[in-house]
Amino acid sequence: MMRTRITILTIALVIMLAIPAFAEAPRMVHRASQVGGTGMMMMRTGDQLDPGEMNLSVFVEYEAFDQLPLNPTRIADPPSVNDPRGDAELWTTVTYNYGITHLFEVGLQIPLVFVSDLRDAGIGRIGIDTRCLILNIDKFGLGISSTLWGNFPSFQLDNSSNEFNGGGELNFSLRGEAGTNYLGVPWFDRWLLEEASGHVTLGWGYEDYLQFGKWSPPPALLNDFTARNPNDADIVGQEVLYAGAGLEYQIYDNFWVGTELLAKQWPDRHNDNNWILTFPELTYTYEDIFTTGIAFGITELGSNDNHQPEWLVKG
Numbered sequence: 001m002m003r004t005r006i007t008i009l010t011i012a013l014v015i016m017l018a019i020p021a022f023a024e025a026p027r028m029v030h031r032a033s034q035v036g037g038t039g040m041m042m043m044r045t046g047d048q049l050d051p052g053e054m055n056l057s058v059f060v061e062y063e064a065f066d067q068l069p070l071n072p073t074r075i076a077d078p079p080s081v082n083d084p085r086g087d088a089e090l091w092t093t094v095t096y097n098y099g100i101t102h103l104f105e106v107g108l109q110i111p112l113v114f115v116s117d118l119r120d121a122g123i124g125r126i127g128i129d130t131r132c133l134i135l136n137i138d139k140f141g142l143g144i145s146s147t148l149w150g151n152f153p154s155f156q157l158d159n160s161s162n163e164f165n166g167g168g169e170l171n172f173s174l175r176g177e178a179g180t181n182y183l184g185v186p187w188f189d190r191w192l193l194e195e196a197s198g199h200v201t202l203g204w205g206y207e208d209y210l211q212f213g214k215w216s217p218p219p220a221l222l223n224d225f226t227a228r229n230p231n232d233a234d235i236v237g238q239e240v241l242y243a244g245a246g247l248e249y250q251i252y253d254n255f256w257v258g259t260e261l262l263a264k265q266w267p268d269r270h271n272d273n274n275w276i277l278t279f280p281e282l283t284y285t286y287e288d289i290f291t292t293g294i295a296f297g298i299t300e301l302g303s304n305d306n307h308q309p310e311w312l313v314k315g
Contacts, residue, residue: 039248039256040246041059042246043171043244048099051099052099057095058092059091059095059314060092061090061093089115089116089119090113090114090116091111096108110123112124113159118210124154124159125154129150131145132145137175141174143171145170150166165206165207166205167206168203169201177194179193197247198248199246199248201242204242208235212233213228213233214227214228214229243262245260256281256283257280258283260279262275262277276298277298278295298311
């Protein structure tokens with residue numbers, strides 16, 4: 001028994017000592033993103049910044065909402081009413097990320113609400129995050145990192161719940177060029193694999209959720225006391241599980257086109273799922289100094305739950 005424990009401790013010590021070696025490797029061109037460095041618009045998955053390297057970004061997001069089903073247990077079924085968030089919400093998020101060591105990066109996010117029929121305009125939830133590099137993609141072709149994030153309640157009373165939001169996730173990235181030695185088909189390796197990158201995020205968190213009170217007595221068109229009352233909306237904290245997958249190609253020097261699929265599930269709201277598909281995502285980086293990009297997103301069903309917009313544009 002003692003020998004087994006010593007063996008386990010020895011293996012753990014070797015892994016801990018090896019991690020810095022995994023992290024130190026020549027770096028590729030970095031691109032701006034909301035958290036990290038991939039250029040992906042919706043996920044935190046990404047490259048790690050070098051020690052002393054910073055990333056300052058401004059993101060603008062426009063979300064359009066359509067219909068809201070009155071019965072929360074029947075996704076996308078009529079009858080529906082106009083979503084109380086109105087025709088659109090306009091957000092601007094300023095982010096700052098800084099590399100502390102080869103292993104750790106910290107970030108700050110300041111979201112600003114400019115247009116919303118449901119929230120007060122002004123500063124939203126100020127957020128902080130830290131990322132830890134586990135496996136360096138520049139050295140192995142496979143990158144693994146973990147992220148812890150937290151968002152504080154907004155200064156505006158009707159902008160967020162009064163509960164702290166936060167969570168953690170695992171981030172995976174894979175470069176197509178890491179597989180070219182195994183397949184061995186020259187045209188496929190050169191034109192498809194070498195220029196491709198894939199990203200996956202798995203996470204758990206506690207975040208704001210838009211909750212509706214019940215309509216009592218219910219309207220005649222829906223004789224069910226579970227009917228949502230769109231005039232009784234409240235922002236509350238809620239546990240959430242989420243996963244995202246992204247694929248992108250470098251079609252020209254530092255010009256990328258990609259797509260993402262982001263899924264969310266609120267365990268306490270068993271019938272409330274959120275699927276957002278963004279395509280295309282276009283980003284271009286000039287000499288590792290400046291990145292510009294734009295993404296267009298749609299939902300699986302435009303009115304299938306409380307949260308997701310019918311479509312969005314982010315740049």
